[in-house]
Amino acid sequence: MVSIHQRIVEDIETRIMGGIWLPGHRIPFEHELVEEYQCSRMTVNKALSALAQRGMITRRRKVGSFVASRQIDRTVMDIQDISTEAELAGHHHSHKILRRKVETLDAATAAQLGETTGADILRLHCLHTVDGKPNALERRIIMLAMVPSARTESFASVPPGKWLLDMVPWSKARHVIRAVSADAATARLLETERGKACLTLIRQTWQMSRTVTHVEIIHPGDRFQFAGDFHPTERGVPNQRSKRGSF
Known part of the structure; x- marks a missing residue:
């Protein structure tokens, strides 16, 4: 059975890979994801951290998380x-x-x-x-x-x-x-x-x-x-x- 943490990662990754969320698009705030997936803030934070480590998103303190630029990958x-x-x-x-x-x-x-x-x-x-x-x-x-x-x-x-x-x-x-x-x-x-x-x-x-x-x-x-x-x-x-x- 897929964990909630993994489901959040896969859902966001699918939207990015499918071109639904383009570079610079703001990822829903943590409290919005908590409400959507009915889970703890710790679970959401873990999922976003995993996506950031993969280079899929960038996280900015007090601003939010955003789809990462493709240019970085190419360079x-x-x-x-x-x-x-x-x-x-x-x-x-x-x-x-x-x-x-x-x-x-x-x-x-x-x-x-x-x-x-x-x-x-x-x-x-x-x-x-x-x-x-x-x-x-x-x-x-x-x-x-x-x-x-x-x-x-x-x-x-x-x-x-x-x-x-x-x-x-x-x-x-x-x-x-x-x-x-x-x-x-x-x-x-x-x-x-x-x-x-x-x-x-x-x-x-x-x-x-x-x-x-x-x-x-x-x-x-x-x-x-x-x-x-x-x-x-x-x-x-x-x-x-x-x-x-x-x-």
Whole structure:
């Protein structure tokens, strides 16, 4: 049985993740939550403290609690979308949605993501162009239980990665970079040769233990590179300071 404390956490988290409460929105005062959930003030305080520790909300003494800014997450965790990276480097970016379909999560994909089969997902394919040349093919899955507002979003004006960074908080990410050979379909879209070397970034992001999105981004190997600056820590293990791509 779910405790009242956990129910408060999940209810508030759902409203934030679903875009119902946007950054800066004031969370109901403690006495309002006490009345709504018929519980003690200590229980409410415990729930709000847990949300603050996760970075979901910020608490201001004598003022209240508010939905945290997404910008903090992006700066600390250092995830940028393709369009922002291109524009920061002085290039022109555009995108086109090639596929947009709501599906049910199949067994193979569920195992890959560490999720349960049967969940509703939004599957997207998006072609990114930089300075008039295809630069990346994005294949993305969005978990609709975590991002219900994505169900009706067309992504026509804002690419999926940028939209997610602006709309959805997250707490953990994992990157894998690998070299692949372009198959016929990928080569056609990226205007390269079949079998040509490509760089692929695979990224999965979570909010706590639940997947928000999984994306595979394929770049032509001769038009893109991953680069980073590092510095040694006190133990001599290098830490990455920044990541960037050149177009």
